[in-house]
Amino acid sequence: MFEGEDDVEWRTIDELARVSGVTVRNIRAYQARGLLPPPQVRARTGYYGPGHEARLDLIKELQGEGVKLDVIKKLLDTTGGSTEQVVRFIRTVRSLFAVEDRQIVTLAELVERFSETDPNLVKRAQKMGLLTEISEGQYEETSPRLMAAAQAMTEMGVPMTRSLDVVEQLRQHADGIAKVYVDLFLGEIWQPFDAEGRPDDQWPRLYEVIGNLRRVSGDAMLAVLELAVAERLDVTFGRDIVRNVRTSSKPPSPAE
Numbered sequence: 001m002f003e004g005e006d007d008v009e010w011r012t013i014d015e016l017a018r019v020s021g022v023t024v025r026n027i028r029a030y031q032a033r034g035l036l037p038p039p040q041v042r043a044r045t046g047y048y049g050p051g052h053e054a055r056l057d058l059i060k061e062l063q064g065e066g067v068k069l070d071v072i073k074k075l076l077d078t079t080g081g082s083t084e085q086v087v088r089f090i091r092t093v094r095s096l097f098a099v100e101d102r103q104i105v106t107l108a109e110l111v112e113r114f115s116e117t118d119p120n121l122v123k124r125a126q127k128m129g130l131l132t133e134i135s136e137g138q139y140e141e142t143s144p145r146l147m148a149a150a151q152a153m154t155e156m157g158v159p160m161t162r163s164l165d166v167v168e169q170l171r172q173h174a175d176g177i178a179k180v181y182v183d184l185f186l187g188e189i190w191q192p193f194d195a196e197g198r199p200d201d202q203w204p205r206l207y208e209v210i211g212n213l214r215r216v217s218g219d220a221m222l223a224v225l226e227l228a229v230a231e232r233l234d235v236t237f238g239r240d241i242v243r244n245v246r247t248s249s250k251p252p253s254p255a256e
Contacts, residue, residue, distance in 0.1 A: 012047060034077075055076075131147075150164065
């Protein structure tokens with residue numbers, strides 16, 4: 001290890017492996033895949049700085065959440081992530097749009113909540129990513145809010161199978177909606193900021209914009225949904241009313 005002119009500590013790959021908890025083999029693999037910048041070479045020895053440590057911490061964090069390495073690379077490539085500030089930025093974005101705190105439930109609790117004993121429904125919920133089995137008869141709810149919504153529909157008399165259908169369909173539509181907002185952020189917020197050289201004094205403003213985007217996107221999505229549902233109801237009930245009017249206005253048959 002040596003200390004650079006900027007008082008930054010630089011470590012060999014073995015030292016980096018020790019402090020980061022990532023094996024030397026994996027560090028080299030990350031470099032080969034473009035996930036980790038190359039080291040600074042001095043006298044034929046590669047040295048790694050705080051930026052490398054921060055990047056390794058982020059990779060471990062994302063992998064721990066089930067994000068695959070190719071997705072992590074795309075995320076880093078999109079932001080040009082080579083500095084600690086960008087690593088912090090990625091963490092901030094993910095924290096704002098992070099999934100909920102997961103909850104542990106037992107099979108007996110699920111049966112009681114949903115009044116269902118069909119094991120295939122639990123398997124389907126696992127396949128959809130709503131449940132993760134952590135031990136025999138014990139599961140982790142990936143999204144407690146979605147599970148609560150499914151439970152609420154069941155309590156209204158909607159069969160569990162149909163509730164899962166609805167959640168599955170909503171999830172499919174959500175992918176397209178997410179792309180709209182991510183493209184909006186990249187094109188209108190991140191890219192102009194990046195083109196200006198990512199000024200240090202503008203990072204706080206960027207975080208503020210991200211927070212506002214999260215709030216506005218939620219409000220806009222709810223407003224669009226309410227408008228679409230209202231229009232769909234108008235059309236659907238309008239057809240039923242017209243159909244009923246036509247039926248009631250038919251002339252009586254000669255037999256009557």
